[in-house]
Each structure stands twice: as C-alpha cells, then as structure tokens.
Amino acid sequence: MSDGEDHETADADHAATAGDADRSGETVVRRDRFAGGPARSFLSSLSDDERIFAADLAVDRAHVVMLAEQEIIDRETAGDVLAALADVEDAGHGALPDGEDVHEAIESAVIERVGPDGGKMHTARSRNDEVAACIRYRLREDVLDLVETVVGAREQLIEVARAERETVMPGYTHLQPAQPTTVAHWVLSYEQALQRDTARLLDAYERVNQNPLGSAAFAGTPFDVDRERTAELLGFEGVAENSMDASATRDFLVETTSAVATLATNLSGLSEDVVVMASKGHVTLDDDYASTSSIMPQKKNPDTLELVRGRTGDAVAGLNGLLTNLKGQPRAYNRDLQRAGRHAWDAIDSVTESVAVAAGAVATADWPAETLEAAATDGFATATGVADLLAMAGVPFRTAHEVVAEAAAGLGSEEDAPDYEALSAVAEDVLGEPLSAYVDRDALEAALDPTESVAMRDSRGGPAPDAVAEQVSTAEDVLAADTEALTDRWQAVSQAADRRQTEVDRYV
Numbered sequence: 001m002s003d004g005e006d007h008e009t010a011d012a013d014h015a016a017t018a019g020d021a022d023r024s025g026e027t028v029v030r031r032d033r034f035a036g037g038p039a040r041s042f043l044s045s046l047s048d049d050e051r052i053f054a055a056d057l058a059v060d061r062a063h064v065v066m067l068a069e070q071e072i073i074d075r076e077t078a079g080d081v082l083a084a085l086a087d088v089e090d091a092g093h094g095a096l097p098d099g100e101d102v103h104e105a106i107e108s109a110v111i112e113r114v115g116p117d118g119g120k121m122h123t124a125r126s127r128n129d130e131v132a133a134c135i136r137y138r139l140r141e142d143v144l145d146l147v148e149t150v151v152g153a154r155e156q157l158i159e160v161a162r163a164e165r166e167t168v169m170p171g172y173t174h175l176q177p178a179q180p181t182t183v184a185h186w187v188l189s190y191e192q193a194l195q196r197d198t199a200r201l202l203d204a205y206e207r208v209n210q211n212p213l214g215s216a217a218f219a220g221t222p223f224d225v226d227r228e229r230t231a232e233l234l235g236f237e238g239v240a241e242n243s244m245d246a247s248a249t250r251d252f253l254v255e256t257t258s259a260v261a262t263l264a265t266n267l268s269g270l271s272e273d274v275v276v277m278a279s280k281g282h283v284t285l286d287d288d289y290a291s292t293s294s295i296m297p298q299k300k301n302p303d304t305l306e307l308v309r310g311r312t313g314d315a316v317a318g319l320n321g322l323l324t325n326l327k328g329q330p331r332a333y334n335r336d337l338q339r340a341g342r343h344a345w346d347a348i349d350s351v352t353e354s355v356a357v358a359a360g361a362v363a364t365a366d367w368p369a370e371t372l373e374a375a376a377t378d379g380f381a382t383a384t385g386v387a388d389l390l391a392m393a394g395v396p397f398r399t400a401h402e403v404v405a406e407a408a409a410g411l412g413s414e415e416d417a418p419d420y421e422a423l424s425a426v427a428e429d430v431l432g433e434p435l436s437a438y439v440d441r442d443a444l445e446a447a448l449d450p451t452e453s454v455a456m457r458d459s460r461g462g463p464a465p466d467a468v469a470e471q472v473s474t475a476e477d478v479l480a481a482d483t484e485a486l487t488d489r490w491q492a493v494s495q496a497a498d499r500r501q502t503e504v505d506r507y508v
Helices: 012-017 048-069 075-091 102-114 116-122 127-163 183-208 227-234 243-248 251-280 303-326 335-339 341-364 369-375 383-392 397-409 420-431 441-447 450-456 465-505
Strands: 168-173 176-182
Touching: 048 075, 048 102, 048 116, 048 127, 048 227, 048 465, 075 102, 075 116, 102 116, 102 127, 127 183, 127 227, 127 243, 127 251, 127 341, 127 465, 168 183, 168 369, 168 450, 176 183, 176 450, 183 251, 183 465, 227 465, 251 303, 251 341, 303 335, 303 341, 335 341, 383 397, 383 441, 383 450, 397 420, 420 441, 441 450
Parallel strands: none
Antiparallel strands: 168 176
C-alpha cells in the first residue's frame, strides 16, 4: 500500500515546473533526478493501490474544498481541480499515468488536465498525511463490511439454536465423551464468541475513524487549514491530534488485524468441531459446503471448513507481518510503511469470506437427533449427573465422585453406563448404606438418560431448554443493538459522502 514521503507543494510555481511529467520518466513528485533506474518499479505501489483509489479521490476532494473555504486557493482553481478529479474517477485506476503510487499518479493526471494550477491541490499536504487518511478511509469500510458479515453469521447461528434447542448431543473435553449437551447450547457458545468479535471490531473502528489530514509530512503546516472541516467532509469522528503521530502511526491497523485474527481463531475452533462431528456422523453438511474425492466416490469431505481452519493462518500471519514491519521504525515516516497495509487487507479479505462460509455450513447442516442422542451416552457421559444427584441428596461431592468413578471402572467393554444395581453395590461399599438411602431408583435412572441429564442443567447459561431459551433471547437483544450500531456507522459514512458531494457541486 502506498506510503511515499512527500514535501508540501505550497505554490503554483513549483507545480508549473512539474507540468511536463513525461520527460524521461519524470514525475510531478520525484522529478528528473529520481525518475529512472532499476529501483523505480521496486519503489512503486501503484498496482496495489487500486484498493485505495476511491479513497484518495474522496480525500482529495475534501482537501480541495477545505483549501477553497479557507481561501488558501481560489474558487476557480478549486473548481478546475474538482472537475479534473471527476474525470480521473470516470477513467478509472487503470487509466492513471505511471507513478510511484496512486497519490502521485492522480496528482499527475489532474495536472495533465488542468495545467500547472492542478498542483495547488497538494498545498498544505504531504503524501504522508494523505495516505494515512486514505488507509483509514478505506479500512473503516472494510471493517464495517466484516462486522456486517459477522452480524449476519450470528443471526444464522441463533436461528439454528432456536431450531435445535432440544436436540441432545455429546459434549467433549480433551476430545473424550464428557457430558450431554444440546446442539443449541454448542452453537450459542460460538455465537457468544462472535458477539465479542463484533465488539472488538466496532471498538477498533472508533480509533480507525480519526482524521490525520492536515498533519502534512509530520510537523504540521503554516497554512490555516481546518482539520475539523476535512474530518466532517470525510465522515471521520474526530481528529488525530499530534501531527507526528497522525502521519506515522499504524497502530490502528494492528488493532484491527488483531481483532480479525481473534475472529479467525474462533472460526477455526467452530470448523474443527464440525469436521470432527462429521467424521463421527454427528452432522451432515449440505452439499454446497462439502466435496467428494477424485478417486473415492463414497467420500463427502468437509473441505470448506478445513479451508476456514486453514485461512486462520492468513490472519495470524498478517498480524505477525504487520507487527514485524512496525517494530523497528522510528518516528516519523519510513518507507517500510508501504508494506504495512497489505497485511491488514489480506487478513480482512480472507476472514470475511471465512465468516460467511462457516456460518452457512452450520446453518444448512442436518443434525441427526437419534444418532446424536445415542452418542450422548458414550463413555458414561452422564456420570457427572449421577454424582450431582448424590451431592444434592447430601453426599459430599468428592465422595459422590468416588462412588461414580468406582462404578465406571467396573464397566464392561460393551457398556456405556452402569445400571442401578451396579451403582447401588458401589454405594454400599463406599457409603456403607444402600443407594436407596439417598436417591430413589427413578431419579437415578433419569439422571442416566442424556435428555434428562441435560434438563437438570438449568443454571444460567446451561444447556437445559429453558436456559437456552433465555440465552437466545439475550443473544437477540445484543444482535439488535449491534445491528443498530452498524447501521448508525454506515449512515454516518453515507451522510459524509453526501455532504462532500454537495460542497463539490458548489465549485464544479
């Protein structure tokens, strides 16, 4: 991503000498002294900068309007430059002249159309604060797109939870049968993780959405610029105050990419769960989210979720790459920054797709209720329920744990749980009294049933159907609030674009 250092262009005389930008590869910024040589293509980020082409045009327009309002340039020049920018936009990124980056190329294109006065567009500005503004401008849209995708995914997961509230399934720790739970309870555990991911992204957005424009190279400018005005025209919520920090910092990229990497890690966990479940026949993916083998026609592979899991590496690598890029840089500007943005863009692009695929796979999957309920008894998974029942009858939990553990140790290879007689015999040995002294047979046999075991666990946040219903209700409330917050931010961006266009129309 472009990040080329620049010196302020304060008058038209300097721009006039830059008007012939085609001499021996000369450009309006670097000029003939730095126009040739084998390192020119190495320095250039023009092709990568297509991502911020529209952002640069928006930043240019806001800056030019502000310059005219502050009487730093005259209205006629502002109108000519703004008309040229419209023409550049219509022609598209592919029509830009050669340049070191998109900022230089757009400026060159404006000067080609307007003449030397086109160079006044860059008055009171450096490419350092310009590119910082462009990155923030584009990044906030990417963040909102990602939040929108995550919010949609959460809505899908909540719908699965509603439908599968009573679908009992085995729960695991250490990949070993542990306790019965429900599909709804499992799916809501990931919806809650995505709630936090949404909060992290929206929180990062607040620090992305600050205006660095007007900081110039890093030491401010002698011109009477209005940084609040350009913030308003670009939809930034505030001004990044210190001019050195505003031009140089990329910690907003780090914060965003960190949130994206965390989201990717949560998605990877969900994907791993589904891959393992599919291998046991506990879930059947829709054909749209699976594939078959090129040689084994009977196979149905959860490939999409394996790729979601694999793409987590893209996000983690992006965060590591970004931190490594930034770790040794002094203030204020260094060309290393040209390579910083791509780490965030790659992570965001990869993970945004992953969110949609992972949620879609879960939302369209079939959850075989009978198979899942039968599997919920594997490995004496209801053991904790029996221990809890004894503890509720007054047996110290650690003693109850001993009773159930001894009964489990005596299970045959074909048995998933001891029967009442086996538990009663152990109780007599450990407690010195028959099991009936503590619990009746019906209650104990109910505790051995996975559906009844789940129903017992009705504490807040638990898997019992009523507890899950409360979780669904809370998740819906949080989802509604996050949707409203997302809508408000999109509206602010849209309203700023309308304000900016209204002001541009006054000059063109």
